[in-house]
Amino acid sequence: MNPHELIKVYCVAGHPIKRKWRNQSGPKCYGRRFWFVLLSSLLLFIFHYLFLVSNNIGFSFSSISDSTTNDPNRKKNQNYLSTFKHSEIDSCSGRYIYIHDLPSKFNENVLKNCELATRATDRISMCTYVANLGLGPRIENSGGVLSENSWYSTNQFFLEVIFHNRMKKYECLTNDSSLAYAIYVPFYAGLDLRRYLWGFRTSMRDASGVDLVKWLLEKPEWKKMWGRDHFLVSGRISNDFRRQSDRNSNWGSKFRFLPESKNMSMLTIESGSWNNDFAIPYPTYFHPSTDGEVLQWQDRMRKQRRPYLFSFAGAARLRQKGSVRNEIITQCIASKTTCKLLDCNTVARECDDPVNLMKLFQSSVFCLQPRGDSFTRRSTFDSILAGCIPVFFHPKSAYSQYVWHLPKNHSKYSVFVSPSELRQGKVLINETLLQVSKDEELAMREEVIRLIPNIIYADPRSRLETTQDAFDLSVKGILEKIEKAKREIS
Numbered sequence: 001m002n003p004h005e006l007i008k009v010y011c012v013a014g015h016p017i018k019r020k021w022r023n024q025s026g027p028k029c030y031g032r033r034f035w036f037v038l039l040s041s042l043l044l045f046i047f048h049y050l051f052l053v054s055n056n057i058g059f060s061f062s063s064i065s066d067s068t069t070n071d072p073n074r075k076k077n078q079n080y081l082s083t084f085k086h087s088e089i090d091s092c093s094g095r096y097i098y099i100h101d102l103p104s105k106f107n108e109n110v111l112k113n114c115e116l117a118t119r120a121t122d123r124i125s126m127c128t129y130v131a132n133l134g135l136g137p138r139i140e141n142s143g144g145v146l147s148e149n150s151w152y153s154t155n156q157f158f159l160e161v162i163f164h165n166r167m168k169k170y171e172c173l174t175n176d177s178s179l180a181y182a183i184y185v186p187f188y189a190g191l192d193l194r195r196y197l198w199g200f201r202t203s204m205r206d207a208s209g210v211d212l213v214k215w216l217l218e219k220p221e222w223k224k225m226w227g228r229d230h231f232l233v234s235g236r237i238s239n240d241f242r243r244q245s246d247r248n249s250n251w252g253s254k255f256r257f258l259p260e261s262k263n264m265s266m267l268t269i270e271s272g273s274w275n276n277d278f279a280i281p282y283p284t285y286f287h288p289s290t291d292g293e294v295l296q297w298q299d300r301m302r303k304q305r306r307p308y309l310f311s312f313a314g315a316a317r318l319r320q321k322g323s324v325r326n327e328i329i330t331q332c333i334a335s336k337t338t339c340k341l342l343d344c345n346t347v348a349r350e351c352d353d354p355v356n357l358m359k360l361f362q363s364s365v366f367c368l369q370p371r372g373d374s375f376t377r378r379s380t381f382d383s384i385l386a387g388c389i390p391v392f393f394h395p396k397s398a399y400s401q402y403v404w405h406l407p408k409n410h411s412k413y414s415v416f417v418s419p420s421e422l423r424q425g426k427v428l429i430n431e432t433l434l435q436v437s438k439d440e441e442l443a444m445r446e447e448v449i450r451l452i453p454n455i456i457y458a459d460p461r462s463r464l465e466t467t468q469d470a471f472d473l474s475v476k477g478i479l480e481k482i483e484k485a486k487r488e489i490s
Contacts, residue, residue, distance in 0.1 A: 134161030159235035209255030227263035301387030361386035
């Protein structure tokens with residue numbers, strides 16, 4: 001009952017007031033009952049206001065007993081207000097992420113003992129790439145090939161370190177796991193595995209993964225969805241964690257075949273055919289600190305002079321069944337002035353040099369991207385960064401992989417060449433690419449340049465204001481996946 005209704009009841013004895021307040025001849029309210037009702041209404045209003053404030057800004061009445069706080073109706077009101085607060089006011093609603101504080105043996109100690117991850121055949125120690133929060137050493141004196149800032153000699157296996165350091169600065173982190181929409185597990189799975197891939201028994205390769213699962217099972221966060229809201233990141237391909245048997249001669253670990261691990265999602269540089277594996281871009285050499293650096297680089301790639309129709313950087317795969325690399329190298333050499341080849345069998349050191357690679361890709365209209373040791377290649381993302389249109393020879397090299405970062409319409413940004421027709425001599429790469437009209441070429445290159453923000457990881461020590469990078473799109477993708485899982489469970 002509002003104050004006007006109260007006045008009607010107590011001042012007019014139940015009869016409606018038809019006259020206006022001015023000059024009305026109805027009964028006047030000077031009695032005690034009127035003032036009692038008016039004062040009571042004001043007190044009720046004040047109490048109701050304080051009740052709302054107490055729930056929204058944490059105000060509490062010390063006189064409220066414990067029995068009152070256990071009242072189910074009170075809890076219902078509190079849950080409603082909490083939901084209102086996080087959905088209507090909080091911009092992080094549905095985006096909160098909680099980071100597990102893992103024992104250091106799962107991440108920090110892996111970096112401290114980085115020499116264990118260095119193979120005898122490696123030309124550069126893996127410890128070199130620990131610098132700058134996993135970005136690696138800064139690239140100096142590029143001879144004008146690169147922009148002045150934000151370029152680093154980044155190793156692809158350090159994606160898990162870069163992602164972890166980016167996640168530490170994520171705008172919607174929470175220390176309260178009950179508010180979290182997703183749980184991030186900062187386990188450096190790829191770098192840990194690399195220490196035991198050669199010359200170790202399978203039990204050593206599996207040890208850290210088994211220990212991690214045991215640790216997670218003891219945490220209350222696990223029981224909320226039994227790991228379906230947990231995710232981790234690796235700089236290795238997903239197949240490296242899906243060893244089929246315990247024979248020491250078999251490659252990789254069985255981490256992703258552990259029953260508990262199957263519930264978690266894993267973001268890797270290459271996914272397989274399993275539901276909980278998701279591909280995210282390889283790290284490139286460019287890690288901008290500002291939106292302006294991204295825009296300047298995109299403009300530079302639009303104006304770049306490209307004297308070669310196509311190029312290829314790589315080595316032959318003589319033992320790889322069905323490889324088209326030999327045919328690609330043969331056709332590139334035969335194309336003479338229209339193709340530029342960087343043969344990594346003869347000039348391996350040049351292929352490890354970011355400046356040489358970027359110079360090659362920047363000078364080319366199309367960049368050939370056959371499968372490497374697996375279906376995908378880091379070179380794909382280096383070429384996109386250079387504004388070079390990628391040419392693929394297998395759908396699993398990109399099209400079925402990076403669904404959060406690359407367009408569904410593959411022809412907008414790439415060319416596909418049938419590998420079987422190439423091996424049979426039915427297709428010539430040079431002729432196929434010359435059939436692309438100038439207008440189509442310009443449109444494709446513009447789309448490739450537009451995609452540059454999607455495939456780069458910004459410097460963890462800064463934050464881009466308006467640009468969504470590969471990290472942002474990856475987080476968005478995993479949150480949407482977890483939301484779907486929650487709907488299925490409920």
